[in-house]
Amino acid sequence: xxxxxxxxxxxxxxxxxxxxxxxxxxxxxxxxxxxxxxxxxxxxxxxxxxxxxxxxxxxxxxxxxxxxxxxxxxxxxxxxxxxxxxxxxxxxxxxxxxxxxxxxxxxxxxxxxxxxxxxxxxxxxxxxxxxxxxxxxxxxxxxxxxxxxxxxxxxxxxxxxxxxxxxxxxxxxxxxxxxxxxxxxxxxxxxxxxxxxxxxxxxxxxxxxxxxxxxxxxxxxxxxxxxxxxxxxxxxxxxxxxxxxxxxxxxxxxxxxxxxxxxxxxxxxxxxxxxxxxxxxxxxxxxxxxxxxxxxxxxxxxxxxxxxxxxxxxxxxxxxxxxxxxxxxxxxxxxxxxxxxxxxxxxxxxxxxxxxxxxxxxxxxxxxxxxxxxxxxxxxxxxxxxxxxxxxxxxxxxxxxxxxxxxxxxxxxxxxxxxxxxxxxxxxxxxxxxxxxxxxxxxxxxxxxxxxxxxxxxxxxxxxxxxxxxxxxxxxxxxxxxxxxxxxxxxxxxxxxxxxxxxxxxxxxxxxx
Numbered sequence: 001x002x003x004x005x006x007x008x009x010x011x012x013x014x015x016x017x018x019x020x021x022x023x024x025x026x027x028x029x030x031x032x033x034x035x036x037x038x039x040x041x042x043x044x045x046x047x048x049x050x051x052x053x054x055x056x057x058x059x060x061x062x063x064x065x066x067x068x069x070x071x072x073x074x075x076x077x078x079x080x081x082x083x084x085x086x087x088x089x090x091x092x093x094x095x096x097x098x099x100x101x102x103x104x105x106x107x108x109x110x111x112x113x114x115x116x117x118x119x120x121x122x123x124x125x126x127x128x129x130x131x132x133x134x135x136x137x138x139x140x141x142x143x144x145x146x147x148x149x150x151x152x153x154x155x156x157x158x159x160x161x162x163x164x165x166x167x168x169x170x171x172x173x174x175x176x177x178x179x180x181x182x183x184x185x186x187x188x189x190x191x192x193x194x195x196x197x198x199x200x201x202x203x204x205x206x207x208x209x210x211x212x213x214x215x216x217x218x219x220x221x222x223x224x225x226x227x228x229x230x231x232x233x234x235x236x237x238x239x240x241x242x243x244x245x246x247x248x249x250x251x252x253x254x255x256x257x258x259x260x261x262x263x264x265x266x267x268x269x270x271x272x273x274x275x276x277x278x279x280x281x282x283x284x285x286x287x288x289x290x291x292x293x294x295x296x297x298x299x300x301x302x303x304x305x306x307x308x309x310x311x312x313x314x315x316x317x318x319x320x321x322x323x324x325x326x327x328x329x330x331x332x333x334x335x336x337x338x339x340x341x342x343x344x345x346x347x348x349x350x351x352x353x354x355x356x357x358x359x360x361x362x363x364x365x366x367x368x369x370x371x372x373x374x375x376x377x378x379x380x381x382x383x384x385x386x387x388x389x390x391x392x393x394x395x396x397x398x399x400x401x402x403x404x405x406x407x408x409x410x411x412x413x414x415x416x417x418x419x420x421x422x423x424x425x426x427x428x429x430x431x432x433x434x435x436x437x438x439x440x441x442x443x444x445x446x447x448x449x450x451x452x453x454x455x456x457x458x459x460x461x462x463x464x465x466x467x468x469x470x471x472x473x474x475x476x477x478x479x480x481x482x483x484x485x486x487x488x489x490x491x492x493x494x495x496x497x498x499x500x501x502x503x504x505x506x507x508x509x510x511x512x513x
Contacts, residue, residue, distance in 0.1 A: 004031070004078040006105055007085045008092040010117015011039035015127075015203035018118045019043060026115060031082035034074060038089025038229060040204075047085075067097060071104035078110045091119040095145045095172050121170040124202035124231045128209040129244030137236045138167020146174025146181065146232070154180055163188035168235035175228045178221060182214050185234065190214060195238035200230040205256075205279030207248060211241055250277030251500035255435040258428065260285040260444040262415075265315060268346075269438065272496040281434070283424050285447040286415045288316060291390065296410035297324060300385050303408075304334045308382040311370060311396065313343040314389070318350040320413040321387055332356045343370055344491060365490040366469065367392075371399040380404030387412035391443065393471075415443040422451035429459035435508075436464040436485075436499060440492070442475035449479050457481045464502060468495050 007026040012018035027033065027046040035044065037057030044053060054073070056065040065073070077084045092098025092114055105112045121143055125132045132141050142162060146154060154177050162169065163185045174181055175198075186192050192215035200208045212220045214234070247253070257278045259269050270280045291297065300307070301324065312318050325334060332355040342348040342358035344365035351358050360377070362369035374384075379400055386396055386409045397409040428434050429452065437460065439445045445467075449456045457480035465483050467473040469490030473483045485502045487494035 002081055003111065004080065004082040004084060006074050006078050006101075006110060006112040007083075007115055008098045008101060008112060009085050009087050009115040010091040010096070010119075011036070011043055011087050011089055012118040013090055013120045013123035013203045014038070014040055014201060015123070016040045016042045018123065018203060020115060020117065023115045023117065026085050026113075027087070029083055030085040032077050033085045033087055034070065034077075035087040036089050039087045043087065052082075067100065071101055074101060075105060075108040075110050078105070078112075079108075088117070089120070091117040094119045094143070120172060120202055120229075120231050121233075124199035125170070125233055127203045127207060127247040128197055128199045128233075129241045129246055130197055130233055130238055131240060131244070132168050132170070132233075132235075132237060134237055134240065137240075140165075140167045142166035142169045144169060144171050144174075146171045146177045154184075157184075159184040159188045163190045166235075168233065168237055171232040171234070173228065174232045175221075175226065175230050178218055178232070181232065182218060186214055190234070194234060195236060197233040197238045197241060198226050198230050199233065200226055200228075202231065203247070205254070205274070205277065209241065209245070209248060211238065247277070250275075251504060252496075253277030255279065255503060256281060256433060257499070258283060258425075258434050258437045260438060260448055261440050262286045262288050262316075264288065264319075269440065269492050269496070272492055276496060276500050281428065283421045283428075284418055285421070285425075285444045285451055286441070287418045288320075289414045289416050290320070291411040291414060294324070296408075297387055297412055298328065300387070300408050300410055301325060301328055301330070301334070304338060304385075306383060307338050307385045309339045309341055309374070309379070309384045310335065311341040311384065311386040312347060312351075313367065313370065313392075313396075315347055315350040317387060317389070317412055318347060318354070322354040324412075341370060341374065343367075346491060366471065367395045370396055374400060374405075375403060382406070384408070389443075390414040415441075415447070417447045417450050422453075425452050426459070429463070432462070434463050435503075436466055438466045438468075438495065438499075439472050439476060440468045440495070442472050445472060445475045445479065445481070449481075464499070466495055466499050468492070 009023040009026050024046050030047055030051055032052040033044060033047055034054045034056055056070050074084060074086055088096045088098060090096055102112055133139055171181055194214045196212050196214055196217045198210045198221060210220055210224055210226055255278045257273050257280055259266055259280055259282045261269055261284060263284045266282045270282060273280045312321060335356060339359045340356060341360045343362050348358040348361045360373055362373045380403060382405050384400055384405045384407045386407060388409060390411045397407040400407050460481055464485060465481055466485040467476055467483045473486050476483050485498050487498040
């Protein structure tokens with residue numbers, strides 16, 4: 001049997017976007033992923049669906065698997081012929097026990113490779129607006145762990161050299177020993193007025209930066225209930241935080257926002273929200289399913305040569321249409337001579353991966369916009385194909401037929417209520433754990449109510465409800481749900497921007513665990 005290999009991959013400090021391209025590529029080819037408490041679980045989405053996932057996270061006072069057993073597990077998996085990714089928070093070789101694991105694999109004769117990651121000190125400083133070095137402040141930097149082996153106490157460190165030998169000091173895992181760190185630094189010559197930053201959950205939506213001095217940092221940390229995971233930054237460069245902080249200043253920072261989009265479409269909204277600082281909770285309230293009968297769609301696909309216009313009004317419709325076309329052994333060439341009509345720019349963008357571009361894009365991102373656009377173009381005597389969601393309004397076919405067009409409108413896909421997620425939604429609402437809920441279609445509202453229960457509107461009181469447009473808002477109000485934010489344009493970008501503006505003009509305390 002061919003022996004496998006172990007990749008010791010640094011996952012970075014929390015923001016999944018900080019993993020290296022090499023680390024992502026290793027995840028995509030892995031047969032097994034052995035991952036840590038501080039490795040963002042979102043990164044597991046990069047792995048294959050059939051990958052073996054093994055959690056060995058270590059939290060203070062609670063180890064899922066002792067280090068010695070982790071070492072043995074990595075070797076056993078590789079010796080069984082598997083490609084293994086050991087996904088570690090931060091960098092494997094910087095206070096991450098990666099060296100111990102590599103030595104064990106070397107002794108066991110197991111091939112391994114180390115993929116560096118962004119270490120917590122660098123990420124915490126950058127995301128808190130603190131350059132660890134600066135020509136006007138210091139050109140020296142020291143990294144110290146505050147959590148060594150039990151037999152290696154911090155009190156045994158050479159504090160005389162540490163305290164004044166480096167301009168900037170960063171302590172990893174030092175919150176438990178904060179009193180000792182402060183005492184020894186001051187006793188060994190560091191000024192009590194030296195600026196200090198404690199950065200908790202660096203690079204995530206829960207990041208919290210506390211700024212103090214050596215003299216008062218313990219008191220401030222107790223008052224703010226700051227605990228691990230955190231890094232402690234000591235040095236004059238901390239003063240730059242006042243001018244260079246950016247991460248925690250984003251418009252939706254600290255806000256917990258629910259996305260109700262289908263799982264396959266959730267990433268687009270999630271990315272927009274996270275770019276503005278939100279913590280996104282995804283609980284799909286719609287699942288997509290094919291029509292009960294493909295026959296009507298297939299008959300229209302066979303008649304594309306006689307079709308003048310194809311109207312697709314959502315990204316879902318684009319994907320279902322072209323996948324069905326492909327399943328019948330055809331591709332975009334079958335649309336030669338057909339005018340492609342899209343609702344809005346996002347739907348138009350969805351055409352491009354299939355090798356075509358939308359010819360006409362409605363400026364009003366609703367069915368009314370399509371009708372107005374085609375009325376200008378003229379449709380009398382023309383054959384129109386409008387494959388749509390099962391519960392779509394009949395406005396487009398009705399209006400176009402009234403204008404003299406021949407319209408075929410087969411059901412292309414259905415939206416159904418997911419089997420799971422209702423309990424999670426209720427728990428989030430009952431606990432008051434959400435700042436905002438987003439609805440991107442009427443079906444997301446209907447299904448949300450079906451999953452949560454008849455008291456959904458009551459549970460949403462105090463939560464900012466964001467609707468993508470008038471039709472979705474109408475559905476929400478039908479269920480007694482008050483819509484707080486509705487953008488002028490019915491797009492995801494406009495919806496997220498409107499939410500950011502709402503919190504700017506109506507600031508409230510963000511949700512904290």
